[in-house]
Amino acid sequence: MTEITPIALSVTNLSKRYGETRALNGVSLMLEQGEMVALIGASGSGKSTLIRHIAGLEIGDGDSGRVEILGAVSQAGGRMNREAARGRVAVIFQQFNLVGRLSVLTNVLIGHLGRIPRWRGTLGLFNRHEKDKAQAALARVGIPQVAAQRASTLSGGQQQRAAIARTLVQEARILIADEPISALDPSAARRVMDVLAAISREDAITVLVSLHQVEYARRYCRRTIAMRDGAIVYDGPSTALSNDFLAELYGAASEELVLPDAAPSGPADPMAPSGVELHTRQTALATV
């Protein structure tokens, strides 16, 4: 319960059913402060569902376990504690989720909303100090020059970095990222991962990042948690994640995850497998 608890995030026996499908099946994990951990798994394995529960956007089943954030219970037994759940975990999304018509600076200032007096936030009256902090956050992620632009005018990589600046302003001790780089090209993906790693290292912020490409997990995170069918099937050093081991874990679905070893620098095309799938589906339709 004290502030120096070494455990930043703990999930205990969390389950979630959507109708017949078990999206989460007794998931337990524990993250230490300042750790950067990768969360991998094929699509539909429950990565996003787990992240949405930790972020306080979904509530687990009534008979299920609990989520604790810095020692405070954010949800337990299907009940949410809003105070503990929201604002204390910063979230980065696959599609950046900036408000496109607002300026980049305003998008970053939104990170203050949970921390400043409510009336001031509601009226959008951010003070000089808060604006300076937002500007500094943009400088830290390497895009200070775009502050006045509309967020929609930015490239994908820049938008994701602006979203990271928003979480910096939020001053949360825990940052979770839901496939932050799967909508980006390789060079933009690397820059975003570099920024995340720097934040984790310099500010001792706990980062949980779900990834589609195992190569990035190996490169940026010492520890990887792997999910399949809503359950954790591996939790250990990333170095142990050889392609053979992944094939053993995921069978045919591992193709979705495994990339050629040179992936981050080579001409990696993460969309290739699904693209092929789409193509064959179209041909199937045409022949019907």
Added chain:
Amino acid sequence: MTDVIASTGATHARPMTSPAVVKPARSGMRSWLVALVLVGALAASWGPAEIGRWTYLFSDAGNMATYAQDFLKPDFKEWASYLREMIVTIQIALWGTFLAVLLSIPFGILSAHNMAPWWVLHPVRRLMDLFRAIHEIVFAVLFVVAVGLGPFAGVMALFVHTTGILAKLFSEAVEAIDPRPVEAIRTTGASRLQQVIFGVIPQVLPLWISFSLYRLESNIRSATVLGLIGAGGIGQILFESIRGFYYPQASAILLIIVATVTLMDILSQQLRKLVI
């Protein structure tokens, strides 16, 4: 797409023709039925709508000609007073629309299913249905009784009716937003109201402005009619001159109305371009 082109282009595509034969047969039955119902409804309405009097259009053609002739000689002698009343009409529409926009913001959000729980949504929606179902003229009659003859009754009538329309249009825009930015704002610990202000409003603003400007245009048209029941503006003098058989004056007033509505149309288009 390519399949469609192939099936229409290739005459020898045998397998494609069999479903194409079945479909027209079924839709042909349906269109016959629709036509039958339509003809039936028209026939039943012939008597009550007094369509039988169509011959009067020709037997009284002389009257029509003199009527039209008077309209062909618009009399702008009183143009200053027409213009003054036209401006009053615009002012009625402006205030009616402004008040409606103000109220449509909360009502529009509260009647969007992705924003409000059902026990708020349904009462608000039914109230808006009521506002929308009753015509401005009827509201104007009611408000003339309540607040007396004059422009204010017109403002209130437009206000209530337009709120019903705009709240519905606003809520449809809210229902079409991208929920993901709102979710991101929620994770920062922002309140519900803050989520709406920073996440929802920026997304719907261009549409809301567009809808509001369109309603302003139509309210200027409506406001000219409100004069009929004594709710002020140019409509009042228009109907006075028609009732008094001052057709050249009525013609001048109509021309002023047409010019104003056209002008407003152009103006609001420019405004829309400016804000979006």
